Amino acid sequence: MTNIDDVARLAGVSTATVSRALRGLPTVSAATRRRVLAAAEQLEYAVSPSASRLAGGRTGTVAVVVPRITRWFFGTVVEAVEDLLQQAGYDLLLYNLGGREQVRQRVLRTANLHKRVDAIMLVATPLRPADLTALTKLKLPGVTISSGTVVPGWPCVRIDDVGVARTATRHLLDLGHRRIAHISGDPDDELAYTTHLDRRRGYREALADAGIDPDPCLDVESQFTISGGTRATEELLRRGDPPTAIFAACDEMAMGAMTALRDSGLRVPQDVSVIGVDDHDLASVLGLSTIAQPAAEQGRLAARILLDPLHGGARSSWGGPYLDTPGEPVILPTRLIVRESTAAPRAH
Amino acid sequence: MTNIDDVARLAGVSTATVSRALRGLPTVSAATRRRVLAAAEQLEYAVSPSASRLAGGRTGTVAVVVPRITRWFFGTVVEAVEDLLQQAGYDLLLYNLGGREQVRQRVLRTANLHKRVDAIMLVATPLRPADLTALTKLKLPGVTISSGTVVPGWPCVRIDDVGVARTATRHLLDLGHRRIAHISGDPDDELAYTTHLDRRRGYREALADAGIDPDPCLDVESQFTISGGTRATEELLRRGDPPTAIFAACDEMAMGAMTALRDSGLRVPQDVSVIGVDDHDLASVLGLSTIAQPAAEQGRLAARILLDPLHGGARSSWGGPYLDTPGEPVILPTRLIVRESTAAPRAH
DNA sequence: CTGAAAGCGCTTACAG
């Protein structure tokens, strides 16, 4: 294949000049630049990323780590992030943990990412102390999304998970419900980690504010998926004395709950109200009440934060227009959307 | 950072030996290998991918191109592909076209991918003649998924889209429907390309087999999304004399159709039956009848085909265990799943 | 089984 020497020869300049011209550096005369570009085009020259990276020290690549790309939130985040990275000329290396501990370790624990990427984005990735040590050693810029993923020194974009849960629960309380169940993440589930703890806390706080003692029978743990929601709800119904309302920790669980309720002959919302979190694409199709969170916006913001210092900005200083207080997470707003899945409980 | 020289020095061998030992080449004595591994671990050494790629000529990276990662089919495919690539030690470079023509051109038209990846997977990517020329020039191994994406010399994994549409339509005919509408992809939509043509053909063939002339009023084009399905169905209802059944080209469109029907006061399946294609995660939640296609399996198969020759196999010869007839596409089976959204039309 | 040396294809001070 044609390399930089071929272009230099054809354009009648040195390889250094070709390199500068092609990268748009200002220290090249217009005429020279034109000749170089013409030569490059004529030869269909494309720089070798490996050579460029080795010599220049930059990879032009960002690693994006998500628990499961097939879940609505993560797919939406990745799509938004890819868009911005693409615009900025960066490649996106995708790591879909998929609950595989081995992969998690290879990505987070080893120096695997070291010379492979310029920056790291961790989305809702559970982190153990050893992971933090390893990430810190990498000395790469990074950003996280989700309250459960906190790396000292890295900016974090997230929503207020406790507040979200309070709002959802309060909505049910305002409708007159007293027996409100919560289905959420399993502590054994690598993917759920602390987000579900925050949401449970908000749920309990809202109950407490209403003077209701949390009933352990109404609190079931499962996975953050449709089938997880189905299983949790089946378990809930098995325990007897069913709730009049269910607050699911995410829309996918809520959808699973709706399925389980239907299969048990219970109607939503006449017999049981259901509310989730996310505003999943299909929430409106299902008439699911939910707390909407801006998934794409969180991805966009995180990408911008990452790209900012990457673009010649001072790598050492996070901040700029996106982080007023570098140490504080950026918390994006959420909002209650009432649809058909929540209503007042029937009078007894 | 520590480099190969540091490891060589500590282990008391040459860098060539370190390189061989770390890569597990057989021409290294057990004792030497042990010393090298110990030294590498002690120094927390990680090879520089750029240097390794430049010297070795292999990138250990595969480009995966999808129209929209947020659509069920593509997310599912990518997840399966990532799993296999990860296991084989390959990085996954994600390109989410997202209908951005500029990105499409940058990825497909330029030699951008040239030294960046070892192989390319194109999932349901519309290809123009100029794209084919560019891809062929790259001389990289590749594989495609979907009947609409055909690159001469590249293996293709897909389903029988015409057959799928015939089966879906015949199911509705068997139930007694005669006025069967079809909602499918828009020819202006970069993402729909030929898959929707195949599905329309199957729809028409099934109608013809039943002695029914296709009614253009019952054939509406829109996008392969939930909102596309909603819009198409609204258009369908606007035209008057509504159908008794709708065959949607994918489950997401079918879900949109269900929403539009509900919002118009029509019940599914009492007033209108709806069937889709995919067996989307949520199809069972919605009780949607559909033609299931193996998304993850298509991804897995395509990944295996790609990895096979990559693993030291002869790059020139596709085939092996996965392709009996190299020129022929691998066609995976689909199956009809009848749920609650399809039923016999009401007697007039 | 192991090493010395060339080379992969760029970018970056440095000098002019």
Added chain:
DNA sequence: CTGAAAGCGCTTACAG
């Protein structure tokens, strides 16, 4: 504004 030269950190024949 431009060029000569060193160097980025590996892998690969080649030789032994």
